[in-house]
Amino acid sequence: MFNFSQVSDSCIKCGKCVPNCTIHQVNPEETTSPRGFIELLGDYQKGELDLDKEAKDIFESCFLCTNCVEVCPNSLPTDMVIEEIRADIAKKFGIAWYKRLFFWLLRNRKAMDFFNKLGYTFHSCALKREPLGRGLIFRLPLKRRVIPFFNSKSFLNSYPERLNQGAKPQVAIFIGCLANYNYTTIGDSLVEILKELDYEIFIPKKQLCCGAPAYFTGDFDTVEFLAKKNIQYFETFIDQVEAIIIPEATCSAMIKHDWEVFFKNRGMKEWEERAKRVNSKIFMATQWLYNHTKLPKILEEKKKQLPLTITYHDACHAKKVQGIYKEPRELLAKNFKLVEMEDSNRCCGFGGVTIQTEKFHLAKLAGKPKAQMIKNTQANIVSAECSACRVQISNSLYEAGVEVEFKNPIELIAQALKS
Ligand code: SF4
Ligand code: SF4
Numbered sequence: 001m002f003n004f005s006q007v008s009d010s011c012i013k014c015g016k017c018v019p020n021c022t023i024h025q026v027n028p029e030e031t032t033s034p035r036g037f038i039e040l041l042g043d044y045q046k047g048e049l050d051l052d053k054e055a056k057d058i059f060e061s062c063f064l065c066t067n068c069v070e071v072c073p074n075s076l077p078t079d080m081v082i083e084e085i086r087a088d089i090a091k092k093f094g095i096a097w098y099k100r101l102f103f104w105l106l107r108n109r110k111a112m113d114f115f116n117k118l119g120y121t122f123h124s125c126a127l128k129r130e131p132l133g134r135g136l137i138f139r140l141p142l143k144r145r146v147i148p149f150f151n152s153k154s155f156l157n158s159y160p161e162r163l164n165q166g167a168k169p170q171v172a173i174f175i176g177c178l179a180n181y182n183y184t185t186i187g188d189s190l191v192e193i194l195k196e197l198d199y200e201i202f203i204p205k206k207q208l209c210c211g212a213p214a215y216f217t218g219d220f221d222t223v224e225f226l227a228k229k230n231i232q233y234f235e236t237f238i239d240q241v242e243a244i245i246i247p248e249a250t251c252s253a254m255i256k257h258d259w260e261v262f263f264k265n266r267g268m269k270e271w272e273e274r275a276k277r278v279n280s281k282i283f284m285a286t287q288w289l290y291n292h293t294k295l296p297k298i299l300e301e302k303k304k305q306l307p308l309t310i311t312y313h314d315a316c317h318a319k320k321v322q323g324i325y326k327e328p329r330e331l332l333a334k335n336f337k338l339v340e341m342e343d344s345n346r347c348c349g350f351g352g353v354t355i356q357t358e359k360f361h362l363a364k365l366a367g368k369p370k371a372q373m374i375k376n377t378q379a380n381i382v383s384a385e386c387s388a389c390r391v392q393i394s395n396s397l398y399e400a401g402v403e404v405e406f407k408n409p410i411e412l413i414a415q416a417l418k419s
Contacts, residue, residue: 002084002265008042010074017068022347023061026365031058034068034078041081056089060354061362064216065347066320080261086218095219099353103222106209113154116181120150132405134394146395148182155180155187156205163191163201169242170200176248177209178387186247189414190285196417197293202241206233212254216352227259234278247285247410249318249386256282257321286385286409290327299334304419309337311379314344315386328385328409335416341373350392367396375402383409
């Protein structure tokens with residue numbers, strides 16, 4: 001068993017985390033707060049708490065947003081211990097069949113490609129494009145929910161392995177599953193930007209899911225499988241590329257931060273070291289583009305303001321986990337008007353596979369204030385470098401009747417370059 005006492009003994013019960021907690025904001029009970037979770041985990045370690053259905057329900061209601069970690073004077077990793085207890089829950093109760101199917105597809109790229117094709121071929125029977133193009137909605141009037149697009153071809157299947165060959169230096173793209181299958185324009189835009197910057201582009205075809213959806217659900221076998229496969233693959237080209245860039249906050253945080261923690265927690269020293277070595281070349285796309293390329297200068301020289309007002313949402317896995325918030329804003333501000341929403345750091349309420357399925361009522365509640373904040377800015381577009389936020393925010397805006405589109409900053413930067 002993971003040593004939960006280490007964390008529970010370090011909690012000084014100051015309560016600083018409580019008002020900032022996403023689940024506590026929508027379900028204000030002590031048990032659904034970081035302090036409450038930690039206390040329950042301490043009881044579990046001492047054998048004073050049964051991992052029964054009620055405990056399962058409580059631990060599965062955390063959004064893993066890391067708001068608590070950010071404000072805790074002892075930086076207690078509440079999100080990480082919740083992830084660990086979910087593995088115990090998964091062992092005891094099993095994982096729902098549809099989640100197992102989903103994780104199996106994430107492990108098997110060819111099967112996922114086939115499933116994606118199937119979805120694309122038949123989606124129009126039940127789904128239609130949402131009027132603002134934020135995703136798909138069910139044709140039945142009662143099912144009001146925006147879900148991501150299906151595409152005829154994934155990003156990885158749309159390009160050769162190498163583009164702009166001969167240009168120096170070389171950079172690799174890790175695309176992430178949502179951008180690979182659903183929001184493919186993100187990858188197209190990243191390719192356009194890298195071509196403009198004259199980089200040789202390597203699109204590693206055997207990349208697999210980073211494992212984040214499985215990690216947040218407690219399916220640690222899948223996490224281990226995916227992390228090891230990806231590390232082995234990255235090692236075959238890591239010395240040839242300047243960077244592996246990722247236009248997705250969650251995937252980037254998972255690879256740069258959580259793989260290492262995952263192996264460390266299991267005492268897998270060799271894999272922890274291998275994850276650490278790979279990490280040094282992993283960057284979130286805007287972070288790398290801003291700090292390591294001439295893109296800021298090129299955008300500056302355009303001296304063109306596009307007639308769009310953008311508000312930027314700080315994805316939890318970008319700002320809180322990786323400290324990235326300045327870079328995308330600096331890049332966007334060169335050609336767009338930026339307005340800040342009341343609390344750009346507030347979690348959008350995506351929460352992971354379980355929250356988006358079994359506990360969707362919590363996602364809806366957490367999403368409402370974010371939609372209102374976006375509306376208040378009167379911006380045309382809300383942007384965040386995270387497709388999980390895109391799924392959640394697009395739906396929250398749709399439900400609130402707010403006519404604002406969502407775009408990844410990479411899409412907007414490519415648009416500015418073309419203008
Ligand atoms: S990760 Fe977010 S939802 Fe979970 S306990 Fe911390 S603040 Fe609350
Ligand atoms: S902020 Fe940290 S130390 Fe204070 S109650 Fe929350 S988890 Fe415990």
